[in-house]
Amino acid sequence: MGRLIPTREAGTLLTLIGRVYQQLDELGDAVERMTSGDDGLFRFGTTGSPGRCLIPAAIADLHRKLPKLAYHVDVLLIDQMIDYLLFQRGECVASIFPIRHPLVQSKALGHGNLVALIPRDHPLGGRRLLQAAELAKEFLISFEPETPQGAAVSEFFRSVKLAPRIGVRIRHIETAIGLVANGVGIAIVDEFAVADSATLPFSVVRVKGGPRIHIYLSWKREVVRSHFFKKFEDALSDALNKIRARRRRMNVRLAPPPDVPSESAFDPE
Numbered sequence: 682m683g684r685l686i687p688t689r690e691a692g693t694l695l696t697l698i699g700r701v702y703q704q705l706d707e708l709g710d711a712v713e714r715m716t717s718g719d720d721g722l723f724r725f726g727t728t729g730s731p732g733r734c735l736i737p738a739a740i741a742d743l744h745r746k747l748p749k750l751a752y753h754v755d756v757l758l759i760d761q762m763i764d765y766l767l768f769q770r771g772e773c774v775a776s777i778f779p780i781r782h783p784l785v786q787s788k789a790l791g792h793g794n795l796v797a798l799i800p801r802d803h804p805l806g807g808r809r810l811l812q813a814a815e816l817a818k819e820f821l822i823s824f825e826p827e828t829p830q831g832a833a834v835s836e837f838f839r840s841v842k843l844a845p846r847i848g849v850r851i852r853h854i855e856t857a858i859g860l861v862a863n864g865v866g867i868a869i870v871d872e873f874a875v876a877d878s879a880t881l882p883f884s885v886v887r888v889k890g891g892p893r894i895h896i897y898l899s900w901k902r903e904v905v906r907s908h909f910f911k912k913f914e915d916a917l918s919d920a921l922n923k924i925r926a927r928r929r930r931m932n933v934r935l936a937p938p939p940d941v942p943s944e945s946a947f948d949p950e
Contacts, residue, residue: 723909724753726765726774729854730830731896732756734876736775738920743912750909759828766901772910773900775917777871778829780899787899790914791921795837795891796875798822798861798868799884805867806884813841813890820848820866822857829894830854834869837891876924896921 723743727736732754740752755771762774763782774780779787797816799806805815817838823845824831838845848866851857857868858875862882871894878885898914900906 721747721749721909722751722753723907723913724755724771725913726755726757726762726771728757728759728762728774728776730777730871730874731775733854733874735873735896735917735920735924738876738923739913739916742916742919743909747909747912762899766899769901769904772907773898773913776829776897776899777873777894779895779897784902785899786902787897790896790898790918791925792893792895793872793924794893795833795869795888796872797886797888798857798870798875798881799886800861800864800867801883802864803867803884805886808886811886811888813838813843813845813888816867816869816888817843817845819846821845822849822851822860822866822868823847824857825850825852828852830870833871833892833894837869837888840890840892873924876927 736754740754743750753771755765757765757774762776762780763785765771766774766780766785767782779789781787797805797811799808805811805819823834826832826835834845849860851860854870854874857870858881860866861868869888869891872885872887873894873896875881875885896917898917900910
């Protein structure tokens with residue numbers, strides 16, 4: 682007596698409400714897995730230079746914060762980058778040049794300078810600063826002139842009206858490092874590629890008057906970026922800040938990123 686007995690309609694509603702609460706619990710679990718990286722995959726691309734030191738440092742930082750997040754890193758050539766982003770094979774690309782395409786957005790995260798990689802037994806290996814006139818006489822290892830690194834080296838010598846002696850033309854930073862380590866010659870590269878200079882078997886010496894080299898993060902416009910993209914951008918910026926602090930201690934100035942004029946952009950097309 683006095684007990685309330687739900688009608689059939691009320692029982693149906695209670696069943697539906699129970700399902701809603703169950704789905705909310707499942708949604709909450711899914712959100713927690715996403716934010717913690719559990720079962721997540723962050724895929725992105727990089728060119729060779731940032732891929733050597735900056736990207737590993739950024740991933741290490743992210744891995745400490747999101748230990749369950751998995752990564753897929755694609756090392757790309759210049760002519761692969763636009764299709765990579767447009768077909769959304771990866772979420773973004775890190776490079777030392779912006780991508781000029783109406784459907785791609787590029788953001789400068791920081792900039793550095795050119796440095797010379799000098800074999801240990803070379804007379805210039807003990808110097809702290811080198812000028813173009815000193816390097817132009819040496820057997821040099823340089824990138825192909827149509828690449829961003831090669832264009833920067835050409836600009837460096839052209840600004841002082843010198844014709845360098847290029848002994849070996851290369852395309853990949855690892856080749857330059859290997860050649861210098863074997864004493865073949867001197868390579869001029871961006872300092873991001875050799876941020877681990879203390880562990881390298883040669884001297885890294887800054888050069889005077891070289892053009893600035895920028896680090897860019899590029900992605901497809903009008904595509905919603907993931908939660909992991911922002912965390913990766915922050916980790917990459919942190920890695921740049923650490924390089925800046927280390928260079929400052931070594932009297933190598935690595936300034937914050939300025940606004941980069943569009944005419945300085947390198948067009949991979």
